[in-house]
Amino acid sequence: MKVEEIVRGVLRGEKRAIARAISIIEDGLPEAKAILSALEPHTGRAYVIGITGATGAGKSTLIHKLIQAYRRKGLKVGVVAVDPTSPFTGGAFLGDRVRMQDLALDEGVFIRSMATRGSLGGISDATGGAVKVLDAAGFDIILVETVGAGQLDIAVAGIAHTVVLVLAPGLGDDIQAIKAGIMEIADIFVVNMADRPNADRMVVDLMSVLEVSPFNPSDWRPPIVKTVALTGEGIEELVEQIEKHRAYLAKRGMRPSEKKVRTLLLEALRRAVVSDILPMITKSAKFDAAVQMVVKGQVSIDAGAELLLSSIKQALREME
Amino acid sequence: MSSAKKQRASARPVRVLIAKPGLDSHDRGAKVVARALRDAGMEVIYTGLRQTPEQIVETAVQEDVDVIGLSILSGAHMTWVPRVIELMKEKGIFGEVLLLVGGIIPEDDAKALKEMGVDEIFGPGTPTDEIIKYIRDNVRRG
Ligand SMILES: Nc1nc2c(ncn2[C@@H]2O[C@H](COP(=O)(O)OP(=O)(O)O)[C@@H](O)[C@H]2O)c(=O)[nH]1
Numbered sequence: 001m002k003v004e005e006i007v008r009g010v011l012r013g014e015k016r017a018i019a020r021a022i023s024i025i026e027d028g029l030p031e032a033k034a035i036l037s038a039l040e041p042h043t044g045r046a047y048v049i050g051i052t053g054a055t056g057a058g059k060s061t062l063i064h065k066l067i068q069a070y071r072r073k074g075l076k077v078g079v080v081a082v083d084p085t086s087p088f089t090g091g092a093f094l095g096d097r098v099r100m101q102d103l104a105l106d107e108g109v110f111i112r113s114m115a116t117r118g119s120l121g122g123i124s125d126a127t128g129g130a131v132k133v134l135d136a137a138g139f140d141i142i143l144v145e146t147v148g149a150g151q152l153d154i155a156v157a158g159i160a161h162t163v164v165l166v167l168a169p170g171l172g173d174d175i176q177a178i179k180a181g182i183m184e185i186a187d188i189f190v191v192n193m194a195d196r197p198n199a200d201r202m203v204v205d206l207m208s209v210l211e212v213s214p215f216n217p218s219d220w221r222p223p224i225v226k227t228v229a230l231t232g233e234g235i236e237e238l239v240e241q242i243e244k245h246r247a248y249l250a251k252r253g254m255r256p257s258e259k260k261v262r263t264l265l266l267e268a269l270r271r272a273v274v275s276d277i278l279p280m281i282t283k284s285a286k287f288d289a290a291v292q293m294v295v296k297g298q299v300s301i302d303a304g305a306e307l308l309l310s311s312i313k314q315a316l317r318e319m320e
Numbered sequence: 321m322s323s324a325k326k327q328r329a330s331a332r333p334v335r336v337l338i339a340k341p342g343l344d345s346h347d348r349g350a351k352v353v354a355r356a357l358r359d360a361g362m363e364v365i366y367t368g369l370r371q372t373p374e375q376i377v378e379t380a381v382q383e384d385v386d387v388i389g390l391s392i393l394s395g396a397h398m399t400w401v402p403r404v405i406e407l408m409k410e411k412g413i414f415g416e417v418l419l420l421v422g423g424i425i426p427e428d429d430a431k432a433l434k435e436m437g438v439d440e441i442f443g444p445g446t447p448t449d450e451i452i453k454y455i456r457d458n459v460r461r462g
């Protein structure tokens with residue numbers, strides 16, 4: 001298929017063209033750029049919802065019920081479900097579809113499984129592109145299921161309007177152990193598996209954590225919704241809360257919250273420091289010199305690190 | 321970063337749909353193959369039990385796979401496979417996507433299925449290496 005053919009097909013909502021466009025973006029083929037820029041003017045209509053949380057919390061099952069709920073409203077729903085690529089073999093087992101497969105034949109539903117292919121952050125580099133394709137193809141709601149690697153799963157906040165964090169009792173999902181980053185990007189907390197003991201306990205724990213977290217009166221206060229994804233209990237309320245968050249965002253011109261942006265920027269910075277700045281240091285002659293100094297017992301490891309960092313810190317101070 | 325990305329792109333993982341049509345009530349064999357393919361660096365889309373030919377082919381389209389692997393133990397291959405082929409033709413993916421069948425298939429049926437357009441048939445106990453090699457050698461999209 002040629003680029004124009006694919007673009008035309010996507011805009012007409014043709015499944016094969018949509019699927020091919022996503023593959024081209026995912027594979028990083030040269031045509032990807034042309035496809036994305038041709039589709040760009042047709043994007044911006046869809047509402048994107050990120051579903052994150054640990055493996056086994058019930059994300060896929062919840063998505064299955066959300067698809068049905070939105071379909072009842074007459075909306076078209078796209079899903080991108082991300083699973084991890086093995087760093088050793090490059091292969092991946094993409095099994096999220098199992099929970100949604102009875103909807104595979106619904107004309108108004110498109111489900112795509114995606115492997116991370118080395119990306120960090122719980123989604124793949126191509127996930128945003130896939131969302132754009134589905135947006136241009138006319139899907140009203142796009143659900144993105146992240147990998148489920150816990151605290152690292154925050155990149156979805158960069159492409160989703162609303163982020164739903166799914167928790168479940170009995171997964172070792174101790175509230176105290178949930179790292180700051182993921183707490184800060186969650187717009188809605190779901191305590192799934194409410195049919196299990198300890199679900200109420202979890203809600204109470206979560207409430208006490210949220211109560212003490214600082215917020216401005218104009219901020220969105222993340223609600224907690226109890227669900228049983230298997231039966232669909234609580235799904236209507238979840239949809240309502242998503243609608244409320246959407247209305248809140250609309251009132252502020254769809255701008256993301258400062259808290260979210262701060263978290264995302266921090267994470268992007270952390271990654272950039274590791275991938276760009278750190279190698280600049282470790283490949284320098286100064287690094288070798290510091291190694292020698294530690295070997296000879298002239299300085300401690302911490303002092304050696306400080307030695308390497310001092311000139312960077314100095315430069316940053318001068319920038320201020 | 322860009323060079324690493326290019327490398328990744330050129331080594332595009334083969335995408336395989338493993339599906340079980342019909343009423344088989346377990347999927348151990350299918351899962352063993354799925355795992356072996358994953359360990360060989362492929363992206364395996366797994367759909368679970370009791371898939372209709374319609375679901376299988378539609379899933380293959382949406383997932384843009386290179387290979388469909390059907391696992392059929394029930395003996396009902398002569399009902400399911402021709403229907404899958406028909407639908408593949410309808411959706412325009414026949415000939416582009418490799419169609420493999422795993423299961424106990426009598427020789428006459430195997431011959432008939434291949435004539436209809438099945439690319440290869442693997443009996444139970446086929447070493448997974450053989451399946452992997454077949455896919456690598458025959459996949460149509462690089
Ligand atoms: N008891 C109970 N089990 C659930 C519920 N939601 C999901 N499950 C089960 O939990 C398992 C993991 O669900 P899945 O949706 O695959 O989780 P994911 O890994 O987060 O996508 C499956 O066996 C589901 O059937 C629920 O509300 N209650």
Ligand SMILES: [Mg+2]
Pocket residue numbers: 059060061095096145
């Ligand atoms: Mg899942």
